[in-house]
Amino acid sequence: EDQVTQSPEALRLQEGESSSLNCSYTVSGLRGLFWYRQDPGKGPEFLFTLYSAGEEKEKERLKATLTKKESFLHITAPKPEDSATYLCAANDMRFGAGTRLTVKP
């Protein structure tokens, strides 16, 4: 059965402390791996799409990478405004449960 698993469930960082979020997937034929950001009280906001292993995409302090089994969202020198829940999704929009990121000043 197709599955998407995100870890950790929650992550607390100090401002400037870089880290990575993981998204592991098992799907039959990946057509796209999506990352979204969700702020409290709002719907998810699209960040990146990755289509093939080895692909990387960047946006400000965020960089998403993809292998054949997992995707990472690397956060470099995070700021408090990066605090949010980060969701990944594969193919048929099968979502993981998300990682709740808190960045303390």
Add this chain to the structure above:
Amino acid sequence: ETGVTQTPRHLVMGMTNKKSLKCEQHLGHNAMYWYKQSAKKPLELMFVYSLEERVENNSVPSRFSPECPNSSHLFLHLHTLQPEDSALYLCASSQAPDGPFYNSPLHFGNGTRLTVT
């Protein structure tokens, strides 16, 4: 107005009530989706309409009934709900040239927070 708009933002209803959630997209997309988001659980796909094709998740109870009169509007009709149906209901749209779930990102509204008492 741009993006995906959902109304109402909050809804409290009794188990015997009938209500409807509304979604409107101004992005020119041809696919629309209903998702259910419960605390600490993955988003759960409920229904999809794309290119006039309706795709259902068979695990959705019949007390939820979708309606898509055109490519810009989507409704979710609710009746005789249960307390466990309390959740955030999200509408999304995408441009799906070859049917739903094509590799196109979703654009979400801000949801309707539903509480069933």
